[in-house]
Amino acid sequence: MPNIDELEPMPGVSVNDGNDGAIPLMSGFEVLGRILAQKGGVNYTKAELDSGDLPEGTIIDELTAPVQYAGDGLIASVENTGNGEATIVVQAHSMGVAVGFPCKGVLVYVEDPDTHGDVAYCYLDLHDHPVWIRPQGSSINSFATFSIQSIVTGAAYVTAVINPNALARIVDLEKYALLGHSHEITDIIGLADILDDHSASIELLNDLVSGDMPGGVNRTADFGTGTGLIIRDGVLNIVARTVTA
Structure with missing residues (x-):
């Protein structure tokens, strides 16, 4: 569902904003089981963009990597909704893109509590409505943001590795502002450690x-x-x- 009010439009930029539920992956269920067994939390580590078509007979929930890797998505924020789901905001834009491509999916990864490696967790399927990401330097650049719902039922907490190249949204600046707004210091990844130091x-x-x-x-x-x-x-x-x- 579009929610353009959450973005600050910029001249020469085509904005797409989606709010979609992701498909849980089998590897995601497996890692969630290990997380719950250890009474730990879900830590979203990265997102990858997919420009490939699904081969005939492909079962999406068995994916462990993009069909055709097209670049990294930028995790901009995460929120535990408190109802068994988390919302991860992933961005894709023209900066650094040499050749334009259709974004047909977004694969989100979480940290494995045993190996601390990245495990494919959920997949946002955009094949029916792909988002075109234009190359950098085009007369109109692309900026897409996806608010992806993901299952975290039973997790003790939810965190994410925020990409430093993600563009801050107005709603996030208001939420995390240290002056003039209520906030929880644990919501800001790394800030609590810095203040402690x-x-x-x-x-x-x-x-x-x-x-x-x-x-x-x-x-x-x-x-x-x-x-x-x-x-x-x-x-x-x-x-x-x-x-x-």
Whole structure:
């Protein structure tokens, strides 16, 4: 179902937005069983675009790779809907595409809890309505985004490896903004670890600014000239612009 409101249209860009349920793969059911046995979570690792026609007699749920690999899809976000399904947003666009191609499927992979390798999990079938991805440099570039529903029933949590080349959507920026919006820090892949690594520095900065520790500054002042500073039990070095307790 189109939902163009979730995208910011750009001049010279043809936008396609799909919201579709993916076909669970046999390999996906097998890896989900191992995940549930270990009471673990589903971690989506990558997506691949398929431009091939299904050979006669092909059973889609037995696929373990694209029929014809056409490039990587970009995982932009993931959301656990809480009803046994997760929504993975995968993007495909013209950047880096030398020759245009019809995107006839999207194969999504998850991490195997035993081997930590990538396992084919679900397949979005677009053969009835393929999306044309134009080559880079065309007068009109392509940008397609697919909101893919996938089964995660019983998983302890849902995560994804977000592709750094994915384009941020307005809805995602609003959801993950650190100021002015409610958020859960665990939703932002890697951010919690970064904050943990620098927690001591952040706490020290807060203490210095608030004046809650010796050497702290208890009001706004000019470090360049030293005027307006009140230092408690500390030494101010104007040249280095530091306060030593």
